[in-house]
Amino acid sequence: MKLNGAQILIKMIKSEGVDTIFGYPGGAVIDIYDALAKQNGLRHILVRHEQGAVHAADAYARANRSVGVALVTSGPGATNTVTGIASAHCDSIPLVVFTGQVPTGLIGNDAFQEVDIVGITRPCTKHNYLVKSVDKLAFIIKEAFYLARSGRPGPVLVDLPKDIVQTFVEFEEPGEISLKSYKPTYKPNKKQLNKVVDLIRKAERPVIFAGGGVILSQASEELTRMARMANIPVTASLMGLGAFPGSDPLWLGMLGMHGTYRANMSIGHCDLMIAAGVRFDDRVTGNIEKFAPGATIVQIDIDPTSIHKNIEVQIPIVGDCKATLAEIIRLMEEKDPKGIAEGKPEWLSRIREWGNAVPLKYEQSHDVIKPQYVIEKLYELTRGEAIITTEVGQNQMWAAQYYHFDQPNHFITSGGLGVMGFGLPAAIGAKAARPDKIVVDIAGDGSIQMNIQELMTAVESNIDVKIVILNNRYLGMVRQWQEFFYEKVYSSTNMENAPDFVKLAEAYGATGLRCTSPDQVSAVLTQGLNTKGTVVMDFTVDREESVYPMVPSGGSITEMLLV
Amino acid sequence: MMKTNRYVLSILVDDEPGVLSRIAGLFSGRGFNIDSLSVASTAEPNVSRITMVTKCEPQIIEQIKKQLHKLINVITVNDLTDKKYVQRQLALIKVNAQPDKKAEILRIVDIFRCKIVDVGLAHYTIEVSGDTEKHDAIISLLKPMGIIEIASTGAIALARENGK
Ligand SMILES: Cc1ncc(C[n+]2csc(CCOP(=O)(O)OP(=O)(O)O)c2C)c(N)n1
Ligand SMILES: [Mg+2]
Numbered sequence: 001m002k003l004n005g006a007q008i009l010i011k012m013i014k015s016e017g018v019d020t021i022f023g024y025p026g027g028a029v030i031d032i033y034d035a036l037a038k039q040n041g042l043r044h045i046l047v048r049h050e051q052g053a054v055h056a057a058d059a060y061a062r063a064n065r066s067v068g069v070a071l072v073t074s075g076p077g078a079t080n081t082v083t084g085i086a087s088a089h090c091d092s093i094p095l096v097v098f099t100g101q102v103p104t105g106l107i108g109n110d111a112f113q114e115v116d117i118v119g120i121t122r123p124c125t126k127h128n129y130l131v132k133s134v135d136k137l138a139f140i141i142k143e144a145f146y147l148a149r150s151g152r153p154g155p156v157l158v159d160l161p162k163d164i165v166q167t168f169v170e171f172e173e174p175g176e177i178s179l180k181s182y183k184p185t186y187k188p189n190k191k192q193l194n195k196v197v198d199l200i201r202k203a204e205r206p207v208i209f210a211g212g213g214v215i216l217s218q219a220s221e222e223l224t225r226m227a228r229m230a231n232i233p234v235t236a237s238l239m240g241l242g243a244f245p246g247s248d249p250l251w252l253g254m255l256g257m258h259g260t261y262r263a264n265m266s267i268g269h270c271d272l273m274i275a276a277g278v279r280f281d282d283r284v285t286g287n288i289e290k291f292a293p294g295a296t297i298v299q300i301d302i303d304p305t306s307i308h309k310n311i312e313v314q315i316p317i318v319g320d321c322k323a324t325l326a327e328i329i330r331l332m333e334e335k336d337p338k339g340i341a342e343g344k345p346e347w348l349s350r351i352r353e354w355g356n357a358v359p360l361k362y363e364q365s366h367d368v369i370k371p372q373y374v375i376e377k378l379y380e381l382t383r384g385e386a387i388i389t390t391e392v393g394q395n396q397m398w399a400a401q402y403y404h405f406d407q408p409n410h411f412i413t414s415g416g417l418g419v420m421g422f423g424l425p426a427a428i429g430a431k432a433a434r435p436d437k438i439v440v441d442i443a444g445d446g447s448i449q450m451n452i453q454e455l456m457t458a459v460e461s462n463i464d465v466k467i468v469i470l471n472n473r474y475l476g477m478v479r480q481w482q483e484f485f486y487e488k489v490y491s492s493t494n495m496e497n498a499p500d501f502v503k504l505a506e507a508y509g510a511t512g513l514r515c516t517s518p519d520q521v522s523a524v525l526t527q528g529l530n531t532k533g534t535v536v537m538d539f540t541v542d543r544e545e546s547v548y549p550m551v552p553s554g555g556s557i558t559e560m561l562l563v
Numbered sequence: 564m565m566k567t568n569r570y571v572l573s574i575l576v577d578d579e580p581g582v583l584s585r586i587a588g589l590f591s592g593r594g595f596n597i598d599s600l601s602v603a604s605t606a607e608p609n610v611s612r613i614t615m616v617t618k619c620e621p622q623i624i625e626q627i628k629k630q631l632h633k634l635i636n637v638i639t640v641n642d643l644t645d646k647k648y649v650q651r652q653l654a655l656i657k658v659n660a661q662p663d664k665k666a667e668i669l670r671i672v673d674i675f676r677c678k679i680v681d682v683g684l685a686h687y688t689i690e691v692s693g694d695t696e697k698h699d700a701i702i703s704l705l706k707p708m709g710i711i712e713i714a715s716t717g718a719i720a721l722a723r724e725n726g727k
Contacts, residue, residue, distance in 0.1 A: 122585060123592050127635040130581075147635065181577060181638040305629040308622065 005165035006035035012141040022053035026073020028100025048453035054084020056429030064433035067094045074100040075113030086124040090416025094153035103163040126154030134167040139174040146177045151184030152303040188319030197331045203272035205347045206232045212239030213277015215408040222325035230340045235263040239415040246404030256284040258397045261358035268558035276300045277321045280310040290556035371470040371541040375402040386438040389426040391447030392418045393477035395470045397547045399442040421450025427465040445471040455508040458534040467536045480546045505536035516540045571643045574613040577636040599717030614719045647723040653716045659709035660687045
């Protein structure tokens, strides 16, 4: 069967089980778009900016537990994907991004819309390719998907010169992928695991610290089982939210700069930390010298570079979180399960005291809407079952604190890179993957303007997303830092000059709702959630509300600012 | 400041365009430094060997090795530092050769078992092959004569015996 490169591309994407891709056309990929129009089975969602395509693919991958795909043209199309790729790279999200490229004969000549996107994205992809011959195309695509999803997942970019997608060849199924230079370690070292079980038995003050790796390896069940078996309290990084049920009594809340008092205190005082799928980001550790000073640290990670990078650990375990936790559970069952399950009542009651002393709280008001209240209500009205995407800033932190995630893959945020403008395209990608779910972007008034054009994508594609803007008319998180650390000099953070979001929603053909008083919050949320189609809900919230607790940058995580 | 050590890494990579820039980019992006670098093909088709010398603190070398290994095109990373290995570096040294100094230069060349590979009216070009200490030593002896130019390769190294 003779196929051209464009047809091979589509065939290979389909064979990876992907049903939806996100993209934007241009001269270098016009043949691919032609082939897309002449096939069935692969849905293409036309975004309004290439950055949106990558964020949407990122969220699609997370909500669907599969690989996300974006397709863009050469030059500016390709450079517009860089932020999205870098975000996916930080968060280890499996993506394959296809970029058009000028014909092979023109590469290097500064041709029209030529950029060296392979060079530009080298440091922010897991791997990338420039395809130089159509004979290798199918194999490279297969390898790209394999790399994206295996080991520590990540984004892979494939650059496709125009002549390659135009050339016809006899199509051959690519063979199995076997890379002599790439063999991720899934199975953990047994000896280390026995030590972990002994440590669990002996520990008086153990804590589990879960990260995005637990969600990526689909190990939530194992993590939850292990924690409950041994009565070990659990905290998580921003990326790990949902790895352990937020309604479980062993749940401590999030850890780190805006972590709960009891989570941070527990880490400060634990004698054993079992860290799974985390990379000890500085937003989590604060001052490294004072991070878990009394603890023996067990670190489970599939990526050896994550181990001993920021933090010295005593028991490093290279392996897949799911396989490793399952094996630890098996060993715990084998060796005296009773002794383990007896638990640590003193430790748990000390943690309860911390929780009671300083719960997550805010001062309710009758005059002005508190942003935290909006999220609490949203949590109630969606029974905690919605997929939540976020923008970046205070909105993101309040979402993390006040929406309690019981399941993995329900909280989708740009964690490592912190990209404002992530939430709306991400909501579109998540909803495309999970049409059965309510998908809500919890947004800030600043961030939402960074990819507002994607409202058109949602409306056009009948992708029903709900946007909750916590409108404080500030770049709130930066304003908070200015309030605390820069004598309230609100330099360039005032966002009072803003569009009317209700009218803006309507201009795009979506529904716009506004809410200005606390007693209306429930009603507006209910109406918004029950209205078909894309809905923007603009909540005028308390302008100078801050996110608490807060660990000042570089401080010990046990030294928090508490209101 | 922690003590820095000199490490010699022998890295096998897929012989593909861009491999070197992946490695160079890794070092610049993460603030690691490269002392010297030498790349050439091996007996195996499509496999190149990179010999790299880097000076850093002991815990940094662990990260460097792991990060190198993480690159998809890197096949193996062998740290030769604490192993038995042979190491060579090649240099061409063009030195002033005034009539009254010629004999002394020839004596140095002889002692170090080097070769004169080019002779001019007022210069010699000397080929030196050896480890870094030998290079440093001959350069310090030739300096008083007036070194005009030096071209040098990075170090290349192989583990002794059968160890790879
Ligand atoms: C693309 C990008 N530019 C700048 C920043 C820095 N930044 C972090 S939070 C923030 C303020 C966000 O404002 P808004 O979206 O209104 O959210 P709020 O904090 O008010 O909830 C800024 C500017 C960023 N994270 N991303
Ligand atoms: Mg704001």
